[in-house]
Amino acid sequence: MSRDRVPHLVVVGGGFAGLWATRALARERIRITLVDRRNHHLFQPLLYQVATAGLSAPDIAAPLRHILGHQRNVEVRLGEVVAIDKQARQVRMADGSTLDYDSLLLATGATHAYFGHDEWADDAPGLKTLDDAIALRRKLLLAFERAEAEPDPEKKAAWLSFAVVGGGPTGVELAGTLAEIARHTLRNEFRHIDPASAKVRLVEAGPRVLSTFPEVLSLKARRQLEKLGVEVMTGTPVSHIDGQGFKLGDQFVPARTVVWAAGVAASPLARTLDVPLDRAGRVQVQPDLTLPGHPELFVAGDLAALNQANGKPVPGVAPAAKQMGKYVADVIRARLHGKAAPGPFKYADFGNLATIGRMAAIVHLGKLQLSGVLAWWFWLAAHVFFLIGFRNRVVVLLNWAVAYWSYQRSARIIFGDDREDRRPKR
Amino acid sequence: MSRDRVPHLVVVGGGFAGLWATRALARERIRITLVDRRNHHLFQPLLYQVATAGLSAPDIAAPLRHILGHQRNVEVRLGEVVAIDKQARQVRMADGSTLDYDSLLLATGATHAYFGHDEWADDAPGLKTLDDAIALRRKLLLAFERAEAEPDPEKKAAWLSFAVVGGGPTGVELAGTLAEIARHTLRNEFRHIDPASAKVRLVEAGPRVLSTFPEVLSLKARRQLEKLGVEVMTGTPVSHIDGQGFKLGDQFVPARTVVWAAGVAASPLARTLDVPLDRAGRVQVQPDLTLPGHPELFVAGDLAALNQANGKPVPGVAPAAKQMGKYVADVIRARLHGKAAPGPFKYADFGNLATIGRMAAIVHLGKLQLSGVLAWWFWLAAHVFFLIGFRNRVVVLLNWAVAYWSYQRSARIIFGDDREDRRPKR
Numbered sequence: 001m002s003r004d005r006v007p008h009l010v011v012v013g014g015g016f017a018g019l020w021a022t023r024a025l026a027r028e029r030i031r032i033t034l035v036d037r038r039n040h041h042l043f044q045p046l047l048y049q050v051a052t053a054g055l056s057a058p059d060i061a062a063p064l065r066h067i068l069g070h071q072r073n074v075e076v077r078l079g080e081v082v083a084i085d086k087q088a089r090q091v092r093m094a095d096g097s098t099l100d101y102d103s104l105l106l107a108t109g110a111t112h113a114y115f116g117h118d119e120w121a122d123d124a125p126g127l128k129t130l131d132d133a134i135a136l137r138r139k140l141l142l143a144f145e146r147a148e149a150e151p152d153p154e155k156k157a158a159w160l161s162f163a164v165v166g167g168g169p170t171g172v173e174l175a176g177t178l179a180e181i182a183r184h185t186l187r188n189e190f191r192h193i194d195p196a197s198a199k200v201r202l203v204e205a206g207p208r209v210l211s212t213f214p215e216v217l218s219l220k221a222r223r224q225l226e227k228l229g230v231e232v233m234t235g236t237p238v239s240h241i242d243g244q245g246f247k248l249g250d251q252f253v254p255a256r257t258v259v260w261a262a263g264v265a266a267s268p269l270a271r272t273l274d275v276p277l278d279r280a281g282r283v284q285v286q287p288d289l290t291l292p293g294h295p296e297l298f299v300a301g302d303l304a305a306l307n308q309a310n311g312k313p314v315p316g317v318a319p320a321a322k323q324m325g326k327y328v329a330d331v332i333r334a335r336l337h338g339k340a341a342p343g344p345f346k347y348a349d350f351g352n353l354a355t356i357g358r359m360a361a362i363v364h365l366g367k368l369q370l371s372g373v374l375a376w377w378f379w380l381a382a383h384v385f386f387l388i389g390f391r392n393r394v395v396v397l398l399n400w401a402v403a404y405w406s407y408q409r410s411a412r413i414i415f416g417d418d419r420e421d422r423r424p425k426r
Numbered sequence: 427m428s429r430d431r432v433p434h435l436v437v438v439g440g441g442f443a444g445l446w447a448t449r450a451l452a453r454e455r456i457r458i459t460l461v462d463r464r465n466h467h468l469f470q471p472l473l474y475q476v477a478t479a480g481l482s483a484p485d486i487a488a489p490l491r492h493i494l495g496h497q498r499n500v501e502v503r504l505g506e507v508v509a510i511d512k513q514a515r516q517v518r519m520a521d522g523s524t525l526d527y528d529s530l531l532l533a534t535g536a537t538h539a540y541f542g543h544d545e546w547a548d549d550a551p552g553l554k555t556l557d558d559a560i561a562l563r564r565k566l567l568l569a570f571e572r573a574e575a576e577p578d579p580e581k582k583a584a585w586l587s588f589a590v591v592g593g594g595p596t597g598v599e600l601a602g603t604l605a606e607i608a609r610h611t612l613r614n615e616f617r618h619i620d621p622a623s624a625k626v627r628l629v630e631a632g633p634r635v636l637s638t639f640p641e642v643l644s645l646k647a648r649r650q651l652e653k654l655g656v657e658v659m660t661g662t663p664v665s666h667i668d669g670q671g672f673k674l675g676d677q678f679v680p681a682r683t684v685v686w687a688a689g690v691a692a693s694p695l696a697r698t699l700d701v702p703l704d705r706a707g708r709v710q711v712q713p714d715l716t717l718p719g720h721p722e723l724f725v726a727g728d729l730a731a732l733n734q735a736n737g738k739p740v741p742g743v744a745p746a747a748k749q750m751g752k753y754v755a756d757v758i759r760a761r762l763h764g765k766a767a768p769g770p771f772k773y774a775d776f777g778n779l780a781t782i783g784r785m786a787a788i789v790h791l792g793k794l795q796l797s798g799v800l801a802w803w804f805w806l807a808a809h810v811f812f813l814i815g816f817r818n819r820v821v822v823l824l825n826w827a828v829a830y831w832s833y834q835r836s837a838r839i840i841f842g843d844d845r846e847d848r849r850p851k852r
Contacts, residue, residue: 053484057483078574411484
């Protein structure tokens with residue numbers, strides 16, 4: 001059997017959608033090339049823990065080569081895809097090379113978006129990659145250092161003022177954890193500031209935080225945030241951000257540290273497809289996750305926009321991405337075996353969880369609604385369970401256990417960005 | 427009792443010497459300011475494990491503020507000291523501020539030195555800080571990626587050629603671990619290269635590796651390295667390094683990855699003291715670790731050069747730095763209580779350990795000489811024991827246990843240096 005007769009699937013993106021599709025095809029007679037510009041799969045739901053120094057970067061990432069090392073029909077390629085030529089069935093890479101495909105799965109996910117205010121990017125960094133998380137950790141920890149060193153009380157207060165823009169799950173997690181760090185983790189460590197006096201504000205343009213949850217749970221989340229010491233400001237969009245603070249309408253609020261958790265936009269690769277995109281830049285796919293007229297071209301995960309038969313859009317969450325990935329594998333498998341294609345993709349909603357901070361979370365599973373400590377244990381169990389495939393699950397658990405019982409955060413190490421130190425001094 | 431009557435000790439550097447001195451003075455009536463340009467104490471003996479992806483950065487570092495949080499007579503200050511005015515008894519910081527002191531302990535350690543070949547720094551990075559380690563990890567892992575992507579066999583071989591310059595403990599550890607990664611960790615993960623075919627060379631200008639050990643142990647170390655797959659090249663100094671390889675005499679050896687572990691030089695702060703320095707830039711101290719004519723100015727750790735009464739120089743190792751730190755605290759304590767100063771500093775040599783790789787090490791304790799598996803267990807036990815003060819000792823142990831039994835290295839995550847990705851794409 002000559003190798004070129006085996007059909008070639010190119011998967012772009014080693015996130016939940018791409019990786020789950022690839023793994024589901026392990027036993028099929030198909031050649032798979034998985035392309036990613038990073039060498040690791042990232043467990044994004046815990047990225048905020050790296051940013052807030054609760055976990056270290058390798059705790060929530062695993063090398064793609066390692067995950068797929070024993071799957072012989074897969075080749076992992078480190079590189080950046082810059083364009084798709086869907087007529088020629090060719091993927092173009094940043095280094096000028098190309099990959100021909102028989103089928104293509106595009107799953108490059110989303111990045112953060114500033115809604116036409118890209119000038120805010122420097123002063124309000126977002127959180128999508130490990131590099132973002134390490135940079136944010138550095139920024140948060142240095143703010144307390146600057147406050148400690150600043151003699152002027154007003155400037156000191158501005159360094160101790162933190163704002164998180166966006167009341168979705170990431171914004172809520174960040175604000176809650178920041179309040180915990182200020183109130184507990186840093187206790188006793190400074191001599192010229194009281195870290196507990198830090199202001200942590202969560203700013204949401206809409207009427208409530210965690211708006212995908214029922215209203216009563218949103219309200220409970222808000223109360224839990226306030227109990228942790230977070231000031232929740234809803235109903236007014238941020239109109240300006242700079243290095244000194246932000247504006248809500250005409251009101252200027254001093255805050256040297258602003259974090260962006262307000263918007264995501266699909267990866268820009270979608271634009272090279274030459275197909276209609278939705279407002280967030282996502283590709284409008286057909287019910288089988290392909291493009292019209294291109295049954296060989298699949299889009300899945302956060303890059304795909306799909307309204308299901310029941311009228312509900314598929315949410316941009318990890319379980320949906322995994323399900324889409326597995327669905328694409330099902331369609332490809334059916335084709336390989338000459339069988340009928342499965343019906344349209346249906347998102348199986350197993351519920352919605354959000355963590356808020358130490359022993360605080362909300363859970364919505366059908367009729368079950370939980371909040372507080374019980375919800376938090378539920379959230380913890382679910383997240384540790386889903387770290388499957390990460391051989392450091394035990395380490396993560398241990399780090400968490402220590403962190404939660406001692407209020408300590410093991411990864412409070414500032415590094416990066418001092419390149420001049422790498423040069424020898426003589 | 428007014429605050430300004432309490433004498434003020436400034437400690438520059440939160441390494442072993444500075445931290446051990448500070449902790450030893452916890453119960454004294456003295457005000458201590460510990461200045462470091464990094465926020466963490468680093469367990470440097472395990473830095474090579476971070477560079478080779480066995481441990482993550484926070485595993486071997488702890489925030490200075492956390493370590494000293496409960497020691498009320500200490501203030502930790504994040505900042506860089508640029509000069510010492512020993513007449514005015516004043517420390518000058520990079521931000522323009524100054525610190526007046528009654529006593530000063532300088533313990534800023536060493537950095538790597540290229541012996542007049544600073545142009546090698548970019549192509550042969552060294553290993554002294556966490557940033558160095560993360561950059562080196564990235565460089566090592568990317569070399570295998572480049573080899574995988576390279577179609578030309580000769581260029582491929584150059585990417586699979588690694589050289590470590592310097593046969594001291596760090597060079598030996600790096601070379602041994604690199605060979606282990608190539609032969610075991612990366613097995614099965616690539617499709618176009620056999621990582622086990624990588625060449626790992628250890629280049630030492632002197633006649634033998636680990637030259638501070640007895641000759642028979644050096645020889646055993648060399649044999650263990652060779653068994654791990656390392657080619658040991660002794661007796662000729664490197665005469666040239668660039669991005670393509672290095673020269674040994676006139677012979678050019680292709681190697682895209684060269685690591686520098688050959689030389690250290692004292693921190694450049696010593697030069698602002700206006701006192702005689704030795705060849706490596708270290709401060710020649712008196713037997714009580716002070717400067718002539720300046721009993722209030724102590725130098726300890728890798729920054730200090732001292733020949734003991736027995737004629738032997740104090741070695742630049744962690745136990746010596748800790749002992750010097752404690753000795754300085756003893757001298758200061760005696761002065762505070764108006765007691766006689768302790769005798770001259772004497773280094774208590776409890777032995778010498780070096781690890782070589784998986785289950786391979788050498789140990790020299792007086793008449794006891796060990797090598798191989800037993801020595802390795804000894805080394806492991808000692809290093810885990812000395813991680814005291816690092817609350818993640820259990821995590822480190824666990825990571826090691828998993829790494830050594832599975833040949834896997836949990837921290838094989840490439841990050842850093844792709845700043846362009848942090849910007850939103852729209």
